[in-house]
Amino acid sequence: MKHKVTESGRVSMTAEFLLRLLLASDGFDETDFEKFFGFNAEERSFVLREAEEAGFVERRNGRLWLTAIGRGLFKEARTSLSSTKSSKGPLGLASI
Numbered sequence: 611m612k613h614k615v616t617e618s619g620r621v622s623m624t625a626e627f628l629l630r631l632l633l634a635s636d637g638f639d640e641t642d643f644e645k646f647f648g649f650n651a652e653e654r655s656f657v658l659r660e661a662e663e664a665g666f667v668e669r670r671n672g673r674l675w676l677t678a679i680g681r682g683l684f685k686e687a688r689t690s691l692s693s694t695k696s697s698k699g700p701l702g703l704a705s706i
Contacts, residue, residue: 621660621661621664621666622657622660624647624657625657625660625661625664625666627647628643628647628657628658628661628667628674629661629666629667629676629680629683629684631643631646632667632674632675632676632680633676633680633681633684637670637673637674637675638673638674639672639673639674640654640658640669640672640673640674641672643658643674658674661680664679665677665679665680666679666680666683667680
């Protein structure tokens with residue numbers, strides 16, 4: 611799997627994993643985010659600051675949410691994927 615958002619140079623790989631988690635969930639509790647990734651408070655703050663300052667994530671009522679800009683990163687990746695030809699891997703799965 612390629613990390614499309616990371617490859618575009620917009621965020622670190624760790625921040626991309628956060629963005630993907632938020633894309634797959636209906637918001638995510640801030641405390642659970644720290645536990646999910648096994649971060650301490652300093653590490654959590656570093657990743658959240660990166661994503662918030664870029665305008666990709668917002669905090670509301672103790673939960674983390676993707677912003678419209680954050681969701682747009684994945685729309686761009688889907689668009690670029692649909693315009694490229696994918697190949698089948700050894701298990702018959704399309705590789706990106």
